[in-house]
Amino acid sequence: MKLLVTGGAGFIGSHLTRRLLAAGHDVLVFDKLTYAGPRATLAEFESQPAFQFQQADITAAEAVRQALANFQPTAVFHLAAETHVDRSIAGPAPFIHTNVVGTYTLLSECLTYYQTLPPSDQATFRFLHVSTDEVYGSLEPSAAPFTESSPYHPNSPYSASKASADHLVRAWHHTYGLPVLITNGSNNYGPYQHPEKLVPVAILAAYHEQPIPIYGDGQQRRDWIYVEDHAAALQLILEKGRSGETYHVGGNSERANLTLVQRICRIMDEQHPRLGGGSYLDLIQHVEDRPGHDSRYAMNFCKLERELGWVPEHALEEALSRTIHWYLDHREWWQALLPTENAS
Ligand code: NAD
Numbered sequence: 604m605k606l607l608v609t610g611g612a613g614f615i616g617s618h619l620t621r622r623l624l625a626a627g628h629d630v631l632v633f634d635k636l637t638y639a640g641p642r643a644t645l646a647e648f649e650s651q652p653a654f655q656f657q658q659a660d661i662t663a664a665e666a667v668r669q670a671l672a673n674f675q676p677t678a679v680f681h682l683a684a685e686t687h688v689d690r691s692i693a694g695p696a697p698f699i700h701t702n703v704v705g706t707y708t709l710l711s712e713c714l715t716y717y718q719t720l721p722p723s724d725q726a727t728f729r730f731l732h733v734s735t736d737e738v739y740g741s742l743e744p745s746a747a748p749f750t751e752s753s754p755y756h757p758n759s760p761y762s763a764s765k766a767s768a769d770h771l772v773r774a775w776h777h778t779y780g781l782p783v784l785i786t787n788g789s790n791n792y793g794p795y796q797h798p799e800k801l802v803p804v805a806i807l808a809a810y811h812e813q814p815i816p817i818y819g820d821g822q823q824r825r826d827w828i829y830v831e832d833h834a835a836a837l838q839l840i841l842e843k844g845r846s847g848e849t850y851h852v853g854g855n856s857e858r859a860n861l862t863l864v865q866r867i868c869r870i871m872d873e874q875h876p877r878l879g880g881g882s883y884l885d886l887i888q889h890v891e892d893r894p895g896h897d898s899r900y901a902m903n904f905c906k907l908e909r910e911l912g913w914v915p916e917h918a919l920e921e922a923l924s925r926t927i928h929w930y931l932d933h934r935e936w937w938q939a940l941l942p943t944e945n946a947s
Pocket of ligand 1: 613683687792
């Protein structure tokens with residue numbers, strides 16, 4: 604297949620790209636290369652003939668149109684987004700622009716492209732939109748995990764912008780007949796995640812012998828999924844998912860943030876013992892909570908298991924250990940993304 608991947612220089616998009624190339628597909632990564640999408644992440648693909656890259660913005664209709672016309676994709680994976688909740692609180696405008704207007708622009712251009720395809724290509728065309736569990740808002744401690752029919756209740760500018768995008772995608776299916784798939788995934792971790800996100804923040808603060816910040820009491824619960832499991836699910840949903848449907852993708856690994864960070868500290872104690880002795884646990888420092896912080900997300904992904912036979916393959920502790928090993932082994936990648944005082 605010829606697969607266009609928006610946001611392919613980002614964390615999940617780069618793992619998906621690696622997987623699609625390994626499966627023998629042609630891939631065009633369409634990415635603006637924001638602070639979250641470093642060119643270095645794409646370096647390993649650049650010599651592969653099946654890989655193409657276009658640096659462009661999903662809000663630029665003409666650039667999207669040209670990419671579709673020139674590459675003639677069989678399907679589109681849409682991952683490009685502004686993704687960091689804290690940044691969305693400090694400055695929501697880019698989140699509305701990229702996540703809402705950008706998704707609208709892509710939908711609009713993909714529909715025009717789809718309408719020009721012969722019926723046999725229309726039958727296989729898919730627009731797969733990658734979204735998040737955060738669109739559902741916060742779960743009570745004893746509540747059952749979110750299902751695909753849970754009501755939307757986004758609480759942050761980030762989750763509200765993703766929820767808006769999900770609604771647009773669904774509308775383009777129901778109103779115009781664009782064959783879409785929507786996935787709502789839980790919290791990802793793994794190699795190539797930007798150092799501003801919780802797991803790398805904890806690893807790199809420990810590495811630098813700096814305080815490891817934990818919002819509030821650290822009892823916010825998240826379901827954690829290894830990024831390679833998420834990429835595998837996206838590929839399977841594109842190939843076998845039913846057009847117009849939403850699929851949840853979860854990791855079956857719900858943990859409190861504090862528990863997760865403590866686990867990271869213990870693995871760091873084994874992989875990279877502190878020079879002065881003692882445990883990295885001593886560096887954990889509680890800081891003022893994020894405004895409007897959701898207390899719990901959890902995903903019911905039985906539909907994906909029942910319909911497509913997917914389950915996550917990686918256990919949290921083993922994959923977390925592998926992730927920490929990767930960060931310790933790839934300093935040059937994350938150093939380039941850190942504020943200069945930490946780039947050592
Ligand atoms: P990321 O922040 O690591 O990467 C985002 C990518 O999008 C970057 O390469 C960036 O350059 C690109 N981009 C941003 N704005 C763009 C624009 N206007 N035009 C073109 N490219 C642009 O994000 P991620 O963590 O890999 O997430 C990918 C997708 O998966 C997002 O849609 C996100 O909402 C969703 N998601 C993420 C998680 C998670 O835990 N990381 C969980 C569920 C869903």
